[in-house]
Amino acid sequence: MAHPSQLGMRSAIWGILVNTLLAAIKGFAGVLGNSYALIADAIESTTDIASSLIVWGGLKISGLPPDEDHPFGHGKAEPLAAAVVALALFAAAIGIAIQSVREIVTPHHAPAPFTLIVLLLVVVTKEALFRFVFSVGHTIQSTAVKSDAWHHRSDAITSSAAFVGISIALIGGVGYESADD
Numbered sequence: 266m267a268h269p270s271q272l273g274m275r276s277a278i279w280g281i282l283v284n285t286l287l288a289a290i291k292g293f294a295g296v297l298g299n300s301y302a303l304i305a306d307a308i309e310s311t312t313d314i315a316s317s318l319i320v321w322g323g324l325k326i327s328g329l330p331p332d333e334d335h336p337f338g339h340g341k342a343e344p345l346a347a348a349v350v351a352l353a354l355f356a357a358a359i360g361i362a363i364q365s366v367r368e369i370v371t372p373h374h375a376p377a378p379f380t381l382i383v384l385l386l387v388v389v390t391k392e393a394l395f396r397f398v399f400s401v402g403h404t405i406q407s408t409a410v411k412s413d414a415w416h417h418r419s420d421a422i423t424s425s426a427a428f429v430g431i432s433i434a435l436i437g438g439v440g441y442e443s444a445d446d
Contacts, residue, residue: 300376
């Protein structure tokens with residue numbers, strides 16, 4: 266069996282790969298489908314790539330053996346990575362909220378209906394990724410990996426909210442376009 270930090274690093278790599286693919290799909294679909302919510306979701310997926318890289322790096326460093334400067338090892342790198350991921354998640358939420366308020370007051374066209382299908386696939390994918398990464402974090406008892414998992418879950422929730430907003434914009438018609446924001 267692989268070393269626990271290696272299992273955590275593999276889950277972080279899966280997060281990086283999935284989020285890279287999702288960011289590209291959401292960005293393309295958001296621009297093509299005229300959906301600010303989907304574009305914001307794509308931007309948020311890029312922060313997920315960064316947070317998974319931070320978790321990967323924290324796990325890699327924490328697995329290093331003790332040395333002259335760190336006689337007790339490098340284990341503190343993992344909880345530090347978890348704290349950085351939590352702060353990044355908080356900063357991304359504030360940035361998206363501010364931009365959403367700006368977009369609400371800017372008139373624009375309703376999003377395309379196909380954006381709902383994209384968001385549905387995103388929600389299912391991110392929830393599956395949450396369950397996988399959280400399971401790894403639980404197995405290896407890693408706070409950093411679990412925080413990365415919760416980041417995936419929060420993405421599933423925000424994508425669900427975007428789904429609701431786009432649905433309102435599409436069902437409500439003229440005058441409800443800003444629900445996408």
